[in-house]
Amino acid sequence: MAVIWATLVLIFIVYAFYELLNNIQNRKRYPPGPKGLPIIGHLHLLGKNPHQDFLKLAKTHGPLMYVRLGLVPTIVVSSADTAEKFLKTYDHIFASRPHNEAAQYLAYGQKNMINAKYGPYWRNMRKLCTQHLLSNQKINSFQSMRRQQVEFMIKSLKNEACDHRVVVDLSAKISSLSADLTCLMVFGKKYMDEDLDKRGFKAVIEEAEHLAATPHLGEFFPFLGVIDLQGITRRLKDLSKVFDEFLEKIIDEHVQSRDQKQSKDFVDTMLDIMQSGETEFQFDRRHIKAILVDMLVAAVGTTATAIEWIITELLRHPQVMKKLQKELEQVIGLEKMVKESDLENLNYLDMVVKEGLRLHSVAPLIPHEAVEDCIVNNFYIQKGSRIMINYYAIQRDPNIWPGAEKFLPERFVGSSIDIRGRDFQLLPFGSGRRSCPGMQLGIIIVQLVVAQLVHCFDWELPNGMQPCELDVEEHFGLATSREHPLMVIPTYRLNNA
Numbered sequence: 001m002a003v004i005w006a007t008l009v010l011i012f013i014v015y016a017f018y019e020l021l022n023n024i025q026n027r028k029r030y031p032p033g034p035k036g037l038p039i040i041g042h043l044h045l046l047g048k049n050p051h052q053d054f055l056k057l058a059k060t061h062g063p064l065m066y067v068r069l070g071l072v073p074t075i076v077v078s079s080a081d082t083a084e085k086f087l088k089t090y091d092h093i094f095a096s097r098p099h100n101e102a103a104q105y106l107a108y109g110q111k112n113m114i115n116a117k118y119g120p121y122w123r124n125m126r127k128l129c130t131q132h133l134l135s136n137q138k139i140n141s142f143q144s145m146r147r148q149q150v151e152f153m154i155k156s157l158k159n160e161a162c163d164h165r166v167v168v169d170l171s172a173k174i175s176s177l178s179a180d181l182t183c184l185m186v187f188g189k190k191y192m193d194e195d196l197d198k199r200g201f202k203a204v205i206e207e208a209e210h211l212a213a214t215p216h217l218g219e220f221f222p223f224l225g226v227i228d229l230q231g232i233t234r235r236l237k238d239l240s241k242v243f244d245e246f247l248e249k250i251i252d253e254h255v256q257s258r259d260q261k262q263s264k265d266f267v268d269t270m271l272d273i274m275q276s277g278e279t280e281f282q283f284d285r286r287h288i289k290a291i292l293v294d295m296l297v298a299a300v301g302t303t304a305t306a307i308e309w310i311i312t313e314l315l316r317h318p319q320v321m322k323k324l325q326k327e328l329e330q331v332i333g334l335e336k337m338v339k340e341s342d343l344e345n346l347n348y349l350d351m352v353v354k355e356g357l358r359l360h361s362v363a364p365l366i367p368h369e370a371v372e373d374c375i376v377n378n379f380y381i382q383k384g385s386r387i388m389i390n391y392y393a394i395q396r397d398p399n400i401w402p403g404a405e406k407f408l409p410e411r412f413v414g415s416s417i418d419i420r421g422r423d424f425q426l427l428p429f430g431s432g433r434r435s436c437p438g439m440q441l442g443i444i445i446v447q448l449v450v451a452q453l454v455h456c457f458d459w460e461l462p463n464g465m466q467p468c469e470l471d472v473e474e475h476f477g478l479a480t481s482r483e484h485p486l487m488v489i490p491t492y493r494l495n496n497a
């Protein structure tokens with residue numbers, strides 16, 4: 001009881017102090033926003049899909065909006081031209097990341113690239129990853145591994161499809177393919193359910209994703225961080241031990257088998273870098289482990305989610321599915337499977353993937369942080385503000401995208417808009433300094449898997465469900481995936497049965 005009273009008194013004192021400060025600062029012109037409540041600010045306006053809630057609020061308050069999440073001043077950006085100000089004009093001011101409780105424990109004190117504060121450390125880590133792990137040459141070196149794994153999934157689906165009209169959980173298949181592709185590239189081997197700990201690899205990764213995505217009270221009320229009312233810190237500490245043991249074991253195995261290897265996975269490459277001593281900054285096992293966590297977290301869920309959404313939209317739009325199958329038939333033929341080298345000749349596939357990534361923003365709200373005070377569009381943005389570029393709102397802006405809520409790949413016919421961060425109305429991989437360094441790899445995997453699934457199978461929904469009845473409910477998280485798994489009936493369609 002005494003602890004609760006002490007907490008309430010503490011909250012009151014901090015709040016009173018905060019309001020006083022606010023009144024002094026209020027002479028500055030902040031961006032418009034909804035009316036907030038004492039202490040919690042605007043937290044009560046956010047539900048389980050905050051990107052959708054912010055979009056609704058932006059319709060009333062505009063593309064540059066001020067909200068307060070607990071004690072954290074937050075700026076929500078919802079239009080392409082305003083996003084350009086944050087990600088290009090003043091990118092150097094908004095390229096940092098806020099404190100992240102999960103990364104404190106799972107990434108050795110925020111030593112990973114995703115959550116690192118903007119500065120020399122992040123710059124060095126990013127350079128190391130883009131030059132050595134995510135370069136075109138490195139990505140190409142895993143091409144035959146990707147072919148094998150995708151064919152392996154197709155074979156397993158084909159075997160299941162032999163049983164008359166079997167319903168498969170395609171979400172689970174895609175997610176396990178994505179985990180295998182990532183593990184083989186990063187660790188050199190796949191991890192089975194019994195690895196990591198008794199709960200299994202998948203369950204532990206899901207727990208990490210869940211904890212990382214759960215809003216932590218300490219992020220919005222920093223003085224509450226130490227009390228850990230939600231028990232998140234305790235769970236993160238436990239999980240960090242499991243991860244650390246697993247990653248240490250992997251590094252040890254790599255150290256022992258290094259001389260016998262021909263091809264190098266990410267762990268081998270990083271051990272080479274560590275031993276060469278050529279980095280301009282301290283680089284030891286902790287840094288290797290933090291990067292490994294990054295690669296797992298950043299690659300597995302995002303690519304699987306993108307594929308899942310694109311297939312969802314194809315199922316909802318059978319005429320688009322047919323048109324894509326026709327293109328695949330013409331370019332590849334019904335005797336062969338899709339190869340990576342075919343992708344550059346598949347123009348309609350390119351449009352389908354762009355449109356899928358536009359309509360379903362995989363990572364709609366990755367926070368940035370302001371390192372200095374700044375004036376944008378005549379509004380004051382204070383140092384330390386959390387910046388939320390709402391990619392979901394930008395990519396569904398009806399002023400830029402006619403019929404924005406519709407899945408219409410043809411909108412890209414004759415258009416030069418691309419997805420690489422140059423065009424601010426379409427930013428599935430972000431833009432500027434903090435844009436996605438795994439973009440090239442992500443695009444290859446998404447295009448290849450979508451093409452292969454559509455080329456090799458005809459797809460039907462179970463229980464006579466009509467295409468328009470397939471739901472598009474979202475589940476906000478590190479990657480914003482389908483709320484419900486995608487259940488479908490495949491029929492193999494190639495002639496090499």
Ligand code: HEM
Pocket residue numbers: 113114115126294295298299302303306362363366367389427428429430431433434435436437438439441442443446
């Ligand atoms: C379809 C797949 C993917 C999508 C849609 C995607 C999207 C994004 C987005 C939106 C960001 C944040 C941009 C911002 O902060 O404004 C990001 C950051 C990042 N992504 Fe990806 N990503 C994908 C795949 C990958 C892959 C395959 C990897 C690595 C193997 C990767 C590694 C990263 C990393 C390390 C960051 C943080 C960069 C930094 O903070 O400097 N991503 N991604």
